[in-house]
Amino acid sequence: HILHGVITSALIGAELGMVYAGTAIGYLEHNARFLAPVKIGDTLTITWTVTGLIPKPKHGGGIVVAEATAVNQHGTTVCTASGRMLVADAPVA
Numbered sequence: 052h053i054l055h056g057v058i059t060s061a062l063i064g065a066e067l068g069m070v071y072a073g074t075a076i077g078y079l080e081h082n083a084r085f086l087a088p089v090k091i092g093d094t095l096t097i098t099w100t101v102t103g104l105i106p107k108p109k110h111g112g113g114i115v116v117a118e119a120t121a122v123n124q125h126g127t128t129v130c131t132a133s134g135r136m137l138v139a140d141a142p143v144a
Contacts, residue, residue, distance in 0.1 A: 054089040056130075063119050063132045066097045073142040076110065080135040087129040094124040099134075112139040 060083040068075060089095065103116035119132040 052091045054091060054093070056083070056085050059083070059085065059089050059095075059121065059130055060132065062095065063097050063121055063130060064134065067099050067117060067119070067134050067136060070099065071115070071136055071138050074112070074138045074140075076112065076137040076139055076143065078134065078136050079114065081132065082134075083130055083132040085130050087123075087127050089121075089123065089129050093129075095121045095129065097121045107137065110137060110139070111141075112137065114138075
């Protein structure tokens, strides 16, 4: 059985959301490219790298621009992604 791509994409996006939990205002953009199938039972290692920051002082923060890779337990890159998240300078109440 192969895992649906939307679930793989959600797992990747969730990792970025957890990094900015408490300061995230909104997940603005998410693009994923599926390179290999993810099978039920696979273990994925997801790595995000921040590639830019666009200041948004009117919103009290900025947009974090990041790129991700998801690699299975065999070392195969199964998905790459990019995302943009609007984050606050300080934790959001």
